[in-house]
Amino acid sequence: MKKLSKVVALSLTAALAASVLGACGSSDKKTETAAAESAAETEAAQAAEGVSLEDNTLVAGTNAEFPPFEYVAGQGVIDEFDGIDMAIIKQIADDNGWNVKINNMEFDSLSVALKNGQINCAIAGMTITDERKEEITFSDPYYTATQVMIVPEDSTIASAKDMEGKKISVIQGYTGETVVQELGYQYDSFKKGADAVLELVNGKCDVLVIDSATAEQYVKENKGLKIVEDPEAFANEQYGIAVQKGDDALLNAINASLKKMQEDGTMDKIIAEYMDKTE
Secondary structure: OHHHHHHHHHHHHHHHHHHHHHHHHHHHHHHHHHHHHHHHHHHHHHHOOOOOOHHHEEEEEEOOEEOOOEEEOOOOOEOOEEOHHHHHHHHHHHHHOOEEEEEEOOHHHHHHHHHOOOOOEEOOOOEOOHHHHOOEEEOOOOEEEOEEEEEEOOOOOOOHHHHOOOOEEEEOOOHHHHHHHHHOOOOEEEOOHHHHHHHHHOOOOOEEEEEHHHHHHHHHHOOOEEEEOOOOOOOOEEEOOEEEOOOHHHHHHHHHHHHHHHHHOHHHHHHHHHHHOOO
């Protein structure tokens, strides 16, 4: 009995030690996470210093025709505007103690509006490209996407090369238009994604080239359509928030807030919330 008791005692001692070590490890991890989040918050607060906004209001330009990133809803996260980008810019404004106002305009007008000072920033699922960098400055990337093709369910289009000779639709100014141009195909451009999808649904075109997340939304809302991917033809792209060239104070504040959202899980939560609505 004494031997058994000693063994049990030793086992209990070992279990207790393991428990203590496990608890310490968990505590250390929580402490490190909290410290990182605190540092990110401090960095965001410091970055906001020097930003000058009229009436303390961040005026953000968008093109609310790009669900799930930006669209008009009955009640959105900012007035009638809702979507991933709207939730992100609202969080950026909240982090910095700003009000936020959305200026909805055509996608091609966003860069001009930035240069003219009509808006402070543009957030519209805008792909970071070298060509755009010549006119505007981008924040750090916050989302990675790719182009896909939306076609009727009975379509024989299985890759980008199959679009040759087909009636192709794109959205004016979107990356899909650039991709189709580079492929050397003829196409029709639309100012609104909804109009391009309607063209496809009504059988007036064979394929629509557009960003993957938005394609999922349109296919969900319109029966008889499917998505075709072609990783060899369509490379990944990254979205960024655009600001006027030289506006380093605002750029730094936006980047600091994006970093905080990525580190504390807010960014993943926002994206998951709106992506779930498309499933």
